Amino acid sequence: AQTVTQSQPEMSVQEAETVTLSCTYDTSESDYYLFWYKQPPSRQMILVIRQEAYKQQNATENRFSVNFQKAAKSFSLKISDSQLGDAAMYFCAHSGALYGNKLVFGAGTILRVKS
Amino acid sequence: KAGVTQTPRYLIKTRGQQVTLSCSPISGHRSVSWYQQTPGQGLQFLFEYFSETQRNKGNFPGRFSGRQFSNSRSEMNVSTLELGDSALYLCASSLAGARETQYFGPGTRLLVL
Numbered sequence: 348a349q350t351v352t353q354s355q356p357e358m359s360v361q362e363a364e365t366v367t368l369s370c371t372y373d374t375s376e377s378d379y380y381l382f383w384y385k386q387p388p389s390r391q392m393i394l395v396i397r398q399e400a401y402k403q404q405n406a407t408e409n410r411f412s413v414n415f416q417k418a419a420k421s422f423s424l425k426i427s428d429s430q431l432g433d434a435a436m437y438f439c440a441h442s443g444a445l446y447g448n449k450l451v452f453g454a455g456t457i458l459r460v461k462s
Numbered sequence: 463k464a465g466v467t468q469t470p471r472y473l474i475k476t477r478g479q480q481v482t483l484s485c486s487p488i489s490g491h492r493s494v495s496w497y498q499q500t501p502g503q504g505l506q507f508l509f510e511y512f513s514e515t516q517r518n519k520g521n522f523p524g525r526f527s528g529r530q531f532s533n534s535r536s537e538m539n540v541s542t543l544e545l546g547d548s549a550l551y552l553c554a555s556s557l558a559g560a561r562e563t564q565y566f567g568p569g570t571r572l573l574v575l
Contacts, residue, residue, distance in 0.1 A: 380561065390550055392566035399561075438505065447518040448495050448556055448564060452505040 349374045351441050353453035360429045361461050367414075368424045368456050370439030378444040381415070381422045386455075387435040395437070398422065426458075434460045463489055466555050466567035474573045480541040483570045487534050487555030493517075494536040495564060496528060499550040508551075511536050512558065540572075548574045 350373045360366035372381065383395040398406045398415050405413050410427045426433055439453040467486045475481050487494050495518075496508040507520040511530035528538040534555075540547055550569045556562035 382563070384566075389568070390571075391568050392552060392554075394563060394565065397563055442564075444561060447512075448493050448510045448554075448562070449507045449518050449520070450495070450497070450505075450554075450564060451507070454504050 349376075349441055349443060349451045351439050351451050351453040353439055353456050355456045356454070357457045357459070359459045359461060360426070360433075362431060363428055365425060365427045366429055366458065368426075368437050368439075368458065370422045370424070370453055372420050372422060372439070372441045374420070374441060374443055376443040376445055380442050381413075382440040382442070382450070383411070383413070383422075383424045384438045384440060384452075385433075385435045386438065392438075396424065429460050431460050431462060434458055466553060466565055468551075468553050468567040468570050470570060471568065472571050472573075474575060475543050476575050477543055477545060479543050480539060481543060481572060482537050482539045483551055483553075483572075485536045485538075485553030485555075485567060487536070487553075488565055490557065491555035491565075492534050492558050493556045493562070493564075494530055494534065495554045495556075496536070496538050497552040497554065498522075499552060499569070500546075500548070505552075508538065543574045545574050548572060 379400045381398045385393045414423045436455045440450045493512045495510040510518040514530045530536045552569045553567045554564035556564045
Protein backbone atom coordinates (compact mmCIF):
# COMPACT_ATOMS: atom_id res chain seq x y z
CA ALA A 348 0.00 0.00 0.00
CA GLN A 349 1.08 3.51 -0.65
CA THR A 350 1.53 5.76 2.36
CA VAL A 351 2.71 9.32 2.82
CA THR A 352 3.91 10.67 6.15
CA GLN A 353 4.38 14.28 7.15
CA SER A 354 5.85 14.32 10.64
CA GLN A 355 5.63 18.07 11.24
CA PRO A 356 2.08 19.14 12.07
CA GLU A 357 3.11 22.79 12.23
CA MET A 358 6.11 24.91 11.26
CA SER A 359 6.92 28.60 11.62
CA VAL A 360 9.29 30.76 9.61
CA GLN A 361 10.29 34.39 9.68
CA GLU A 362 9.52 36.38 6.58
CA ALA A 363 12.40 36.29 4.06
CA GLU A 364 13.94 33.22 5.68
CA THR A 365 14.07 29.61 4.48
CA VAL A 366 12.03 26.69 5.75
CA THR A 367 12.01 22.99 4.91
CA LEU A 368 8.94 20.77 5.18
CA SER A 369 9.51 17.04 5.49
CA CYS A 370 7.75 14.15 3.78
CA THR A 371 8.44 10.44 3.57
CA TYR A 372 6.54 7.91 1.53
CA ASP A 373 6.30 4.23 0.96
CA THR A 374 5.53 2.54 -2.32
CA SER A 375 6.28 -0.70 -4.09
CA GLU A 376 6.11 0.90 -7.51
CA SER A 377 9.04 2.05 -9.57
CA ASP A 378 7.04 4.49 -11.70
CA TYR A 379 5.51 7.14 -9.51
CA TYR A 380 5.12 10.85 -8.99
CA LEU A 381 5.36 13.11 -5.98
CA PHE A 382 3.68 16.43 -5.41
CA TRP A 383 3.48 19.27 -2.97
CA TYR A 384 0.15 21.05 -2.83
CA LYS A 385 -0.64 24.19 -0.88
CA GLN A 386 -4.05 24.84 0.69
CA PRO A 387 -4.54 28.40 1.94
CA PRO A 388 -7.49 29.39 4.14
CA SER A 389 -9.66 29.61 1.02
CA ARG A 390 -9.31 25.77 0.86
CA GLN A 391 -8.35 25.91 -2.83
CA MET A 392 -5.71 23.23 -3.40
CA ILE A 393 -2.85 24.67 -5.43
CA LEU A 394 -0.03 22.69 -7.02
CA VAL A 395 3.36 23.88 -5.78
CA ILE A 396 5.75 21.43 -7.38
CA ARG A 397 5.92 18.00 -8.99
CA GLN A 398 8.68 15.41 -9.15
CA GLU A 399 8.90 12.36 -11.39
CA ALA A 400 10.56 9.44 -9.64
CA TYR A 401 12.64 8.53 -12.67
CA LYS A 402 14.27 11.96 -12.72
CA GLN A 403 17.31 12.31 -10.51
CA GLN A 404 17.34 16.07 -10.77
CA ASN A 405 15.39 17.82 -8.02
CA ALA A 406 12.44 19.89 -9.23
CA THR A 407 12.49 23.67 -8.75
CA GLU A 408 9.78 26.30 -9.17
CA ASN A 409 11.00 29.80 -8.37
CA ARG A 410 11.39 29.97 -4.57
CA PHE A 411 10.26 26.36 -4.13
CA SER A 412 12.56 23.40 -4.50
CA VAL A 413 12.55 19.78 -3.41
CA ASN A 414 15.15 17.41 -2.04
CA PHE A 415 14.20 14.05 -3.52
CA GLN A 416 16.04 11.13 -1.94
CA LYS A 417 14.68 8.08 -3.75
CA ALA A 418 16.52 5.42 -1.79
CA ALA A 419 15.42 6.95 1.51
CA LYS A 420 11.89 7.58 0.13
CA SER A 421 12.13 11.16 1.28
CA PHE A 422 10.69 14.21 -0.48
CA SER A 423 11.16 17.49 1.37
CA LEU A 424 10.08 20.95 0.23
CA LYS A 425 12.30 23.97 0.70
CA ILE A 426 10.76 27.42 0.57
CA SER A 427 13.29 30.23 0.18
CA ASP A 428 12.70 33.92 0.92
CA SER A 429 9.42 33.10 2.66
CA GLN A 430 6.56 35.49 2.10
CA LEU A 431 3.38 36.14 4.06
CA GLY A 432 1.41 34.63 1.19
CA ASP A 433 3.18 31.31 1.73
CA ALA A 434 1.22 30.75 4.93
CA ALA A 435 -0.99 27.73 4.31
CA MET A 436 -1.39 24.02 4.87
CA TYR A 437 1.06 22.07 2.74
CA PHE A 438 0.30 18.54 1.62
CA CYS A 439 2.75 16.02 0.25
CA ALA A 440 1.13 13.55 -2.16
CA HIS A 441 2.06 10.46 -4.15
CA SER A 442 0.57 8.84 -7.20
CA GLY A 443 1.69 5.65 -8.83
CA ALA A 444 1.33 4.73 -12.47
CA LEU A 445 -0.42 1.51 -11.47
CA TYR A 446 -3.11 3.30 -9.49
CA GLY A 447 -4.12 5.79 -12.12
CA ASN A 448 -4.98 9.22 -10.87
CA LYS A 449 -5.32 8.27 -7.23
CA LEU A 450 -3.42 10.71 -5.07
CA VAL A 451 -2.42 9.56 -1.59
CA PHE A 452 -1.91 12.52 0.72
CA GLY A 453 0.01 13.07 3.91
CA ALA A 454 -1.68 14.65 6.92
CA GLY A 455 -0.37 18.09 6.07
CA THR A 456 1.90 20.68 7.67
CA ILE A 457 0.58 24.08 8.69
CA LEU A 458 3.12 26.75 7.78
CA ARG A 459 2.96 30.05 9.65
CA VAL A 460 4.96 33.01 8.37
CA LYS A 461 5.90 35.72 10.87
CA SER A 462 6.44 39.31 9.82
CA LYS B 463 -8.28 28.49 -19.55
CA ALA B 464 -10.92 28.42 -16.88
CA GLY B 465 -10.08 26.28 -13.89
CA VAL B 466 -12.02 23.44 -12.35
CA THR B 467 -15.43 24.57 -11.14
CA GLN B 468 -17.60 22.96 -8.52
CA THR B 469 -21.20 23.60 -7.63
CA PRO B 470 -22.66 24.26 -5.20
CA ARG B 471 -19.95 25.73 -3.00
CA TYR B 472 -21.87 25.21 0.23
CA LEU B 473 -24.62 22.83 1.14
CA ILE B 474 -26.56 22.00 4.28
CA LYS B 475 -28.50 18.76 4.45
CA THR B 476 -30.09 16.64 7.14
CA ARG B 477 -29.39 13.02 7.97
CA GLY B 478 -31.03 10.57 5.63
CA GLN B 479 -31.21 12.95 2.69
CA GLN B 480 -29.21 12.57 -0.47
CA VAL B 481 -27.01 15.10 -2.22
CA THR B 482 -25.50 15.59 -5.68
CA LEU B 483 -22.34 17.58 -6.25
CA SER B 484 -21.14 18.73 -9.64
CA CYS B 485 -17.70 19.25 -11.11
CA SER B 486 -16.69 20.77 -14.44
CA PRO B 487 -13.08 19.99 -15.40
CA ILE B 488 -10.60 22.19 -17.18
CA SER B 489 -11.36 22.25 -20.89
CA GLY B 490 -9.68 19.30 -22.58
CA HIS B 491 -9.25 17.31 -19.38
CA ARG B 492 -10.86 13.90 -19.51
CA SER B 493 -10.12 12.56 -16.07
CA VAL B 494 -12.03 13.69 -12.98
CA SER B 495 -11.22 12.53 -9.47
CA TRP B 496 -13.08 13.17 -6.24
CA TYR B 497 -11.64 13.52 -2.74
CA GLN B 498 -13.14 13.92 0.68
CA GLN B 499 -11.38 16.14 3.22
CA THR B 500 -12.22 15.97 6.93
CA PRO B 501 -10.29 17.09 10.01
CA GLY B 502 -10.16 13.54 11.32
CA GLN B 503 -9.37 11.50 8.21
CA GLY B 504 -7.59 14.09 6.11
CA LEU B 505 -7.76 13.85 2.34
CA GLN B 506 -9.13 10.58 1.02
CA PHE B 507 -9.64 9.45 -2.55
CA LEU B 508 -13.22 8.62 -3.47
CA PHE B 509 -13.11 7.67 -7.15
CA GLU B 510 -11.89 8.63 -10.58
CA TYR B 511 -13.74 8.80 -13.86
CA PHE B 512 -12.25 8.76 -17.31
CA SER B 513 -14.22 8.69 -20.57
CA GLU B 514 -17.47 8.14 -18.67
CA THR B 515 -16.09 5.06 -16.89
CA GLN B 516 -15.06 4.65 -13.29
CA ARG B 517 -11.38 3.82 -13.50
CA ASN B 518 -10.44 3.74 -9.86
CA LYS B 519 -12.28 3.60 -6.55
CA GLY B 520 -11.35 4.31 -2.94
CA ASN B 521 -12.58 2.64 0.22
CA PHE B 522 -15.93 4.29 0.67
CA PRO B 523 -19.34 2.66 1.15
CA GLY B 524 -21.73 2.21 -1.73
CA ARG B 525 -23.68 5.28 -0.60
CA PHE B 526 -21.03 7.24 -2.46
CA SER B 527 -21.39 7.06 -6.21
CA GLY B 528 -20.49 9.10 -9.21
CA ARG B 529 -20.76 9.41 -12.91
CA GLN B 530 -19.19 11.26 -15.78
CA PHE B 531 -20.86 12.69 -18.83
CA SER B 532 -19.67 12.80 -22.42
CA ASN B 533 -18.45 16.40 -21.95
CA SER B 534 -16.27 15.15 -19.02
CA ARG B 535 -18.37 16.90 -16.40
CA SER B 536 -18.81 14.74 -13.36
CA GLU B 537 -21.28 14.38 -10.53
CA MET B 538 -21.01 12.59 -7.26
CA ASN B 539 -23.95 11.48 -5.22
CA VAL B 540 -24.18 10.59 -1.56
CA SER B 541 -27.34 8.82 -0.47
CA THR B 542 -28.70 8.40 3.05
CA LEU B 543 -26.48 11.09 4.48
CA GLU B 544 -24.79 10.58 7.82
CA LEU B 545 -23.33 13.16 10.17
CA GLY B 546 -19.87 11.82 9.33
CA ASP B 547 -20.32 12.79 5.69
CA SER B 548 -19.84 16.42 6.64
CA ALA B 549 -16.71 17.38 4.77
CA LEU B 550 -15.10 19.39 2.03
CA TYR B 551 -15.47 17.52 -1.25
CA LEU B 552 -12.77 18.31 -3.75
CA CYS B 553 -12.82 17.56 -7.42
CA ALA B 554 -9.65 17.42 -9.50
CA SER B 555 -9.14 17.10 -13.22
CA SER B 556 -6.24 16.00 -15.37
CA LEU B 557 -5.61 15.44 -19.04
CA ALA B 558 -5.90 11.70 -19.02
CA GLY B 559 -3.29 9.33 -17.76
CA ALA B 560 -1.80 8.37 -14.46
CA ARG B 561 1.21 10.52 -15.13
CA GLU B 562 -0.71 13.76 -15.38
CA THR B 563 -0.92 16.42 -12.70
CA GLN B 564 -4.29 16.91 -11.09
CA TYR B 565 -5.72 20.41 -10.75
CA PHE B 566 -8.26 21.02 -8.04
CA GLY B 567 -11.50 22.92 -7.86
CA PRO B 568 -12.48 25.15 -4.92
CA GLY B 569 -14.49 22.38 -3.28
CA THR B 570 -18.01 21.93 -2.00
CA ARG B 571 -18.44 22.23 1.74
CA LEU B 572 -21.19 19.86 2.90
CA LEU B 573 -22.69 20.08 6.36
CA VAL B 574 -25.00 17.30 7.50
CA LEU B 575 -27.24 18.13 10.46
